[in-house]
Amino acid sequence: MNDTSITNTEKNVGWDSLKEKVEAFCIKHSIPLPNYDEPYANSGRLRRKVVDYTTLHHYRVDAFYKIIDWQLQELNDRFNEVTSDLLNGVACLNQIDTFSSFDIQKILVMTKLYHDDFDEFNMRVLENQLVKDIIDVRDIDKRFSNLSGLRVLSRKLVETKKHLTYPLVFLLVKFALLLPVAIGSVERAFSAMKYIKNDLRNRMDDEFLDGCIVPYVEKRVFKNISNECIIETFQGMKRHRMHL
Template structure:
């Protein structure tokens, strides 16, 4: 790394004139450039709203005896869902949160949980999802958010593959069917082709009898 950097196709004299070492080139022009690109991509994917959502979602974590619990963050998280939480619901949520965390910390079966999926299962098993119905509703939204986000990104990624130039004039219904079969291809690969043909042919007569 201490040797003079020689660009591809250039002579050693050119490298000597620049007086640049391999370490300097790869550290400043390559390594830092890649870090900048990664940073820009993260900024594009995780804007202030997304970071706020992730921060608030972490307050639900049951790990280390609910060490990350923050009632204020959870109230702020509920504010992102105005269609699911009315003003009355927000008041009920605020009243439930204090009792909820006290109950979670002193109940043995909730100790040692590591993720919110296990937490939701335990709440249902102990019927506490009915006692803390507003807390449980918010927890369900938190569980659905990553799946919904990943599903949307998957559809857009698939759309680039399926909607080629030759299929550019496809109607929405046909395009939706193509997307569904491509996205769920692992399931469709298990279906026998003969069964598909027989089902299609039995839908209606394909030829008029003369």
Template sequence: MTVDDNTNDSVVEANRLLKDIQSFEFVFLLFLMKSILGIINDLSQALQKDDQEIANAMALVNTCKEQLLYMRNDEGFDLLVDKVLSFCVHHIEVINMDETYVAHGRLHRNTHKKTNRHRYKVELFFVVIDSYLIELNDRFNETITELLICLVSLIPNDSFAAFDKEKLLRLAQLYPQDFTKQDLLALEDQLDIYIHYMRSRSDFSQLQSISDLAKKMVEKRLHQVFQYVYLLIELALVLPVATASVERAFSAMNIIKSSLRNRMGDQWLNDSLVVYIEKQVFSCIDNETIMTRFKV
């Protein structure tokens, strides 16, 4: 293939892409995604913040579901189409929603008979919105939502203002393999002593996150005193709250367990993932300290 052939192919591909982005369907999908991302943006931001945002995030999940359901009706579709038509009127060929839909690059006789309205409303508009609703319902089902709401009671900011004994007991019940019936009884008594102690100590009054609380408890050796509460804190810290955290973990897994390391065991993989994902923490530790610790 000559240089001229490569150039011609590039020109053809560029013209095809230009034609695609100047189509009504491309603009419709662009405006549809803009509307949906506008609805879920606040939720996405809240899920990527510290654990004190969990309560707000849970409220935003329900709000997002309600807004997506509201957008899904006839009025929402017509409003979106009006925005698209307004944008296209001077630059892009406008279509009639009641005419027969013709796929890009196909002749009328080779297409199934359906209107543009059916194509854009049923096959695009409804399908895209429904996929987001399914995703929200799967990631935040009733059990997960209850789990996260209960977890809020562990957050120490504002002198443990969010503390709720009943919710923490319920949180423990959601982990039956970690808390036996006897453990739950001990936890119930321990929670009263724990919250009284924490609110009476000035060095715990400025904590902002569950991770801060865990560090301070270990520093003061209180993780041995309030062992059942600390177990709840440990479970809360390993809970993948944010969607972004889960996605980062899977991305990291693809990097760590590559084709050259396909025999890596689960424990070695877990250890490597922790170091990779939390590299900002481990970057503060010099190699000499690590070698001394493990006597390499």
């Protein structure tokens, strides 16, 4: 099983905020709130069955915790270990709730996937930068409080010149920002292949397939390129039997 499990303490963070929102909604619309300290009564068609735990336990453990566990199991079934390491690492860079999800070890596990950019020496330097950076942006520099996402975090690092103080941390943030774009581009390419390399055109070589996929995927870019420009570029590539 991939390492996407969370503790009950971590679940309680989400439970408390959800409970507050539900209570505010009920008060606003005059909906009676349950007494969380009373024994939970399971209503059935024929009778109401009283159990030996409270209403709070039912909603928090039997409903909220169980749904989270189902979602985690679904994530584990859909994503392999490498993908889970990437997602866990990116989540640890999230600055919501004053970097409450920050975990250096999970970030370093994600970093090991980028062999070309982080060798053994850079890994040690990155770990040192992460220790100093989290103290700086979480406990000292109040300009980094209440940021809304990695995009805002990267911009704030540049504005405060901290991208020069922690260059490897800034590189890691950029990788995290590029990840959704890279994944989306791959998905678009595979989707395009179903339409381009079909049963009638299943013998095209890789070079011709690449030439067809790029214009199909990047339609918005190629809309601004005239046919005359394409013809001139094609004609200048090599000698042809005839001019287009």
